[in-house]
Amino acid sequence: xxxxxxxxxxxxxxxxxxxxxxxxxxxxxxxxxxxxxxxxxxxxxxxxxxxxxxxxxxxxxxxxxxxxxxxxxxxxxxxxxxxxxxxxxxxxxxxxxxxxxxxxxxxxxxxxxxxxxxxxxxxxxxxxxxxxxxxxxxxxxxxxxxxxxxxxxxxxxxxxxxxxxxxxxxxxxxxxxxxxxxxxxx
Amino acid sequence: xxxxxxxxxxxxxxxxxxxxxxxxxxxxxxxxxxxxxxxxxxxxxxxxxxxxxxxxxxxxxxxxxxxxxxxxxxxxxxxxxxxxxxxxxxxxxxxxxxxxxxxxxxxxxxxxxxxxxxxxxxxxxxxxxxxxxxxxxxxxxxxxxxxxxxxxxxxxxxxxxxxxxxxxxxxxxxxxxxxxxxxxxx
DNA sequence: TCCTTATGTAAACACTCGTTTACTTACGTC
DNA sequence: GACGTAAGTAAACGAGTGTTTACATAAGGA
Numbered sequence: 001x002x003x004x005x006x007x008x009x010x011x012x013x014x015x016x017x018x019x020x021x022x023x024x025x026x027x028x029x030x031x032x033x034x035x036x037x038x039x040x041x042x043x044x045x046x047x048x049x050x051x052x053x054x055x056x057x058x059x060x061x062x063x064x065x066x067x068x069x070x071x072x073x074x075x076x077x078x079x080x081x082x083x084x085x086x087x088x089x090x091x092x093x094x095x096x097x098x099x100x101x102x103x104x105x106x107x108x109x110x111x112x113x114x115x116x117x118x119x120x121x122x123x124x125x126x127x128x129x130x131x132x133x134x135x136x137x138x139x140x141x142x143x144x145x146x147x148x149x150x151x152x153x154x155x156x157x158x159x160x161x162x163x164x165x166x167x168x169x170x171x172x173x174x175x176x177x178x179x180x181x182x183x184x185x186x
Numbered sequence: 187x188x189x190x191x192x193x194x195x196x197x198x199x200x201x202x203x204x205x206x207x208x209x210x211x212x213x214x215x216x217x218x219x220x221x222x223x224x225x226x227x228x229x230x231x232x233x234x235x236x237x238x239x240x241x242x243x244x245x246x247x248x249x250x251x252x253x254x255x256x257x258x259x260x261x262x263x264x265x266x267x268x269x270x271x272x273x274x275x276x277x278x279x280x281x282x283x284x285x286x287x288x289x290x291x292x293x294x295x296x297x298x299x300x301x302x303x304x305x306x307x308x309x310x311x312x313x314x315x316x317x318x319x320x321x322x323x324x325x326x327x328x329x330x331x332x333x334x335x336x337x338x339x340x341x342x343x344x345x346x347x348x349x350x351x352x353x354x355x356x357x358x359x360x361x362x363x364x365x366x367x368x369x370x371x372x
Numbered sequence: 373t374c375c376t377t378a379t380g381t382a383a384a385c386a387c388t389c390g391t392t393t394a395c396t397t398a399c400g401t402c
Numbered sequence: 403g404a405c406g407t408a409a410g411t412a413a414a415c416g417a418g419t420g421t422t423t424a425c426a427t428a429a430g431g432a
Contacts, residue, residue, distance in 0.1 A: 010379050010428060031295040033219045037420060047381050052421055108344060109219040109295025118345055126345070140357050146345060151337025158294060159304055159312070159332060171326050196398060196409050223390060233411050238391055 016054050018044040023065040028099065031106025032062055032113040062107065063116045069100040070120055072128035075145075084181030091152060092168050101153040121146075133184065144183050152176060202240050204230040209251040214285065217292025218248055218299040248293065249302045255286040256306055258314035261331075270367030277338060278354050278362075287339040307332075319370065330369050338362060 022044035026035045037058055041048045055061040078086045104121065107113040130142040168176070208230035212221045223244055227234045241247040264272045290307065293299035316328040354362070 012379065015379080030297075033295040034297060036418085049382090049421075049423090050380075053379090058420065104344070105291070105294050105340075106300075107295065108291050109217040109293065111216075111220060114292075114344065121345055137357065140355065140361070143341065143355070143358055144361060147337035147341045148333070149337070150340035150344070151333035151335070154291075154336035154340050155329065155333045158290070158300065158336075159307055169326065169329070171323065172329055175326070175330060198409065201409080222388085235391075235393095235412090236410075239409090244390065 012054070015044075015046055015050065019046065019051060019054060019061070020065055020068060023061050024069055024103070027062060027065055027107070028069075028103045031103075032110050034106075059112055059116070062113055063120070066100060066103055066107075066117065066120055067124070069103060070124040072125055072132075075125075076128055076132040080184045083184045084177035084179070087180050088168075088173060088177045091149070092173065099153075101149075102157055105154065105157055137186070141183050141186065145180070148176070148179050148183075198240070201230075201232055201236065205232065205237060205240060205247070206251055206254060209247050210255055210289070213248060213251055213293070214255075214289045217289075218296050220292075245298055245302070248299055249306070252286060252289055252293075252303065252306055253310070255289060256310040258311055258318075261311075262314060262318040266370045269370045270363035270365070273366050274354075274359060274363045277335070278359065285339075287335075288343055291340060291343055323372070327369050327372065331366070334362070334365050334369075 019040065022040045023035075026040045026043060029035075030039070037048045037051050040061070041051060051058060051061055055064060074090060075087060078090075104117045107117050126142050126146060129145055130138045133141040133145075135141075205226065208226045209221075212226045212229060215221075216225070223234045223237050226247075227237060237244060237247055241250060260276060261273060264276075290303045293303050312328050312332060315331055316324045319327040319331075321327075
């Protein structure tokens with residue numbers, strides 16, 4: 001006989017996780033303002049009121065979703081001798097993962113969500129990067145990294161030019177790689 | 187006797203201009219979504235219904251306000267031998283003018299406003315820059331310019347770090363200048 | 373088996389916002 | 403000076419939103 005693990009039809013932890021997962025998808029796709037609580041809970045298959053009960057409201061849900069999507073190790077676990085090539089590959093090629101960048105850019109319209117974004121970006125990305133870079137100009141290095149990264153994603157996300165859709169143009173990609181490599185080499 | 191120019195208390199052109207000016211201020215300050223029609227018309231001192239009558243709605247008003255704020259000559263009228271220093275000075279130091287960048291970033295949350303932003307950015311900035319750069323890699327140069335510019339403004343606007351508030355840190359500024367200069371020199 | 377509690381749902385609430393409609397008023401013209 | 407039209411206003415409309423409240427029900431121990 002096949003033993004199936006009996007799952008209770010009501011599980012708060014699982015419901016909470018389903019809402020958080022759906023929130024990452026919808027927030028990244030529609031942005032904070034246009035993403036409705038009803039959209040998120042419909043994707044999760046639960047009732048809209050559970051957002052308030054489990055997360056304390058839409059804004060807190062956004063904070064939890066963005067926090068879960070941010071992982072500084074995606075950058076700081078790369079070898080510094082090949083940092084440029086590898087970080088560009090990670091930024092430009094991986095589409096399977098929910099990127100936190102669209103979520104961030106499209107939350108810029110809401111002042112409260114923008115404040116949360118700024119805080120998480122500083123604590124979860126900027127500070128770890130600064131420590132990882134090290135040295136007396138670590139802060140400037142981290143700033144340069146943020147500028148190039150934000151510029152790349154803003155360009156891709158907000159300026160959908162036909163000639164730059166799809167894969168990144170080779171010489172542009174080479175320039176980006178050298179930019180990132182120069183940050184760790186300086 | 188002092189001759190005062192008699193102004194009629196009702197002037198459609200003046201009212202239209204007042205709404206457009208107020209819209210630039212409010213949109214840049216609050217973003218598209220959080221900027222209410224009532225906020226804009228209150229600043230202009232007119233009735234909210236005039237937005238629909240004179241501009242055809244809030245979205246069309248945003249398009250007109252952004253279009254009026256975009257001026258490619260602010261970049262293409264600079265001498266190429268000192269382009270880096272001068273463009274950074276223009277970006278970092280001028281606070282008196284209504285910058286279109288906050289307007290653009292804080293409209294990213296609304297899908298329709300984002301589409302308008304993308305189109306205007308391409309037609310009014312990217313294309314003129316590409317022509318101005320010239321040569322066979324003009325498109326890549328224009329793309330690099332957009333990335334560095336967007337990165338700088340996104341960093342300043344969305345990541346209000348205490349250590350980088352106020353004037354740009356000198357070595358960071360020098361790096362930005364060399365980045366822009368390299369685009370025209372390559 | 374009963375009963376308490378956690379889990380989930382449905383519906384209404386309260387509020388905001390862009391827009392439209394009906395009305396008022398000042399200006400230019402005959 | 404009366405009148406028609408353009409300019410402006412006030413108020414309500416209608417749709418959408420996050421959240422709360424009241425109620426239903428499955429789970430698990432006594």
